[in-house]
Amino acid sequence: MIIAIVILIMALEIAAAIMVFALKDIMHSALALSVLFFGNSLAFLFLSQPVLAIIQLLVMVGGISTYIFIGVSSVSYSNFRHTRYAALAALATLIFFLISFPLLIRPTNNLFYGTAMNESILKSDYVSSFAVSPPNYMTANIPFFYLLSVLLFGVALASIVMIKKLGEDK
Amino acid sequence: MIEYFMLLSIALFAIGISGIAVSRHFLIMVFSIEIMIIASSLFALSVFSGFLYYGNIVLLLVFFWSIAAVDIIAAMVFYRYLVRTKMSLDVTKLSEYKD
DSSP states (O other), X not given: OHHXXXXXXXXXXXXXXXXXXXXXXXXXXHHHHHHXXXXXXXXXXXXXXXXXXXXXXXXXXXXXHHHHHHHHXXXXXXXXXXXXXXXXXXXXXXXXXHHHHHHHHOSSSOTTXXXXXXXXXXXXXXXXXXXXXXXHHHHTTHHHHHHHHHHHHHHHHHHHHHHHHHHHHO | OXXXXXXXXXXXXXXXXXXXXXOOBHHHHHHHHHHHHHHHHHHHHHHHHHHOOSSOOHHHHHHHHHHHHHHHHHHXXXXXXXXXXXXXXXXXXXXXXXX
């Protein structure tokens, strides 16, 4: 079940990253980028770091995406696009397999095989006693945070679209 | 599950690199830098929560977020300047303009 959700998040993020290049309008690209930020914060949530997920959500979706929208939407300019999609796909696949072949081939299960950090040190009780659990009042209300951020982001988006329409009417 | 997120971050990083290499639009290149920053932060967090059970990742992530924010702010200022002066957003044509 969890694996299915993780694969859905992966599909969402990769589709958003491709849509940044595929969409024509620059504002739609910014929207795809904010979807990518949202999916990344969901991934943080599944990596069992809920507080960092909330901070990521607030900083990226709340701050940076809104700044991009205000900067992009207040000026209208010719949007040319000369992306060569075949070259993009081929280059991305090549770089992906170049970087990830130690993970894909995987001679042993331990990623740090041959280094000083082997598994017996990393998973000992002495090391794991340093782990700090996040405060309870934040992790209990995570769906509320996500709902609130989506709501606020929608309001910001709708206000920008309304302002653009008002400017076109004049 | 950690490996899935590592593969995801590597795929996002590859998409970002090839986006910089392929596209010529100014803002799209900045967006692909953002994709690369996001991918590296995801990789750092997945390695942290999968293999390291000690230490603190927050400082590193604060660096990532601040770099992303400064990147976007500088890019937006430059974008507004390019639009106001009616220059082209094609980065290959930037050398034609001399002030």
